Amino acid sequence: MLNVKNLKAKIDGKEILKGLNIEVKPGEVHAIMGPNGSGKSTLSNVLAGRDNYDATDGTVMFEGKDLLTLLPEDRAREGIFLAFQYPVEIPGVSNLEFLKTSLECLHTYQKKPLLSAVEFMKLAREKCRLVDLDTGFLKRGVNEGFSGGEKKRNEIMQMLMLEPKLCLLDETDSGLDIDALKVVADGINQLRSPDRSFILITHYQRLLDYVQPDFVHVLADGKIIKSGGSELALELEEKGYSWLESGTEQSANPLKV
């Protein structure tokens, strides 16, 4: 599904990603952990095609397409979804309007039939319920005045609506109370399927208690420095990152899994 090879990327001329490799196959869940400022959000932004995040070297193939040549909106339409670490507000634009426009853009591109207003409303209400957001939220401006946890749940709600192929979740579990964490995890598990993949960026084991990852990677200083199974996350939780950073080389391509 996604194949990233030797990816290097700069923000405003400063190199942040320094030769990163990762391969994600359909149905897999990958967790990426790593110290603050190591480049995790940068990776998700580069994959999603954000302005100013310039890939300078390497390749990114998504379902056989060269992702780096696509416009951000076309990447989304191809099925890449990014749940933002810091969701932004769009005052005055209701969640409903936003979601409807978004879904229409996606379905048009994917040559799927558009939903009728009634079907759309039914779907939106149902997904709201799944993430435990009152349907009143649909009428409010996008993230406008939402609490931190509500914003995160709203990201999951959007993900459930759009049914992407590859979901990048950038610290969606941060700042959530226990119940909200469960809601987010349920949302992810609900979508898990043999042809859908996830990259979960997280600092904590607790999300991974609910969503079993197939692989765990450690990203430090713009590179994946270690990869393993779900047990690696437990080890990290216990020992932190310092034991890895001191000298451990990236093991002989553990990512070719």
Place this chain on the structure above:
Amino acid sequence: MSESNVIDERINSSYDAGFITDVEMQTFDPGLNENVIRKISAKKNEPEYMLEWRLKAYKQWLEMERPEWAQVNYPEIDFEAIAYYSSPKSQDDAPKSLAEVDPELLRTYEKLGIPLHEQEMLAGVAVDIVFDSVSIITTFKEKLAESGVIFCSLSEAIIEHPELIKKYLGSVVPVKDNYYAALNCSVFSDGSFVYIPKGVRCPMELSTYFRINEMNTGQFERTLIIADEGSYVSYLEGCTAPSRDENQLHGAVVELVALEGAQIKYSTVQNWYPGDENGKGGIYNFVTKRGICHTNAKISWTQVETGSAITWKYPSVILMGDNSVGEFYSVALTRNAQQADTGTKMIHLGRNTRSTIISKGISAGKGSNTYRGLVNISPKAEGARNFTQCDSLLIGDKCAAHTFPYIVSKNPSAIVEHEATTSKVSEDQLFLCQQRGIDPEKAVSMIVNGFCKSVFKELPMEFAVEAGKLLEISLEGAVG
């Protein structure tokens, strides 16, 4: 590429209404003197009283000076280079029905999306059509007359309803009010006249479409709306003009009179030609709009201003009667080299008078957008209240927004609240939209529409949609 570069790249869009109608016109030679005024008055078969009024106004105008205080820049206007009257030849014998109107003129309005054949028209909307200096036709006149409503061209009212004209014309905006108003009084050509009788709720929306077509002509229309005691009317005006390289002057005056307990809702969708991306051409829109509220009356101004090279207008309300209410809802969009200096004046004279001002300014490109508002509470306006909210939205980093709220409160019991915000369409917002599959152009229009929502909801239904579309077209290419 940075956000501003991206936005820069495509600030360029089409003006759909920019075509020219080819009909035979009779246009006065450029220039302004007493004789020209006599000729205008004669052309309209005006009674003597009107000619005298015009000539007096002209003398006063000659002694006045051009206002300099607005936050706009433009070369001095040569009033001798403007033609003050222009009308299609076919209008010489005023057509009595649509069937008699020159089909080329009807096609003009069809192209503008205003079908005039009554069966095709928006249900429940009567239209007065003003083309350059004359009113072409007013629809649904008979139907309105059934409930006693008078809706006709001002020229017709001057002849048919002299008692109302003598009483109210110039009663809200005095001749000497300002430079452009005085000019209008002397040379005004046509416009709409509305009278709603006591206790009548006008059975349909009334609207006027103003079209400037001829080159080098000024359009000086005048509208007078009188809502008698306890009546209600909703009125909308729309404006367009061809794309020309020369600037053209539009100097209108609108007067509203809301007698005791009456309500007037006046909406404007202004889309005069804004000039090209380098600021060449476009309409100078210098307009005086004012209403007066008697006891318990209410006047609402709603405006969506997307056109004109320069907009200079301050629709105002004189809250003379106790418990009267004034409202001003405005969306002004400037892009390319457009300049807008607009706002309102709320003059609180009566007790417990209330006013609300919601202004949304959007600047893109090198556009400059100024809100200028005055809230004046007189010593007698016990318990007066005002709430003002001015929000500015910037798209790109070459545009400007200014806010000049003037508050004069001479009554300690008055409560005046003012809120102002300035925000940008941020890169984060655009990226969020793109990440959800929405292209940047659609994203900007969605964000701007969201920003304007509280004003759009004040427009009559049919026109709220139109206004949204107009914004979308005006923003086309505002980002890439």
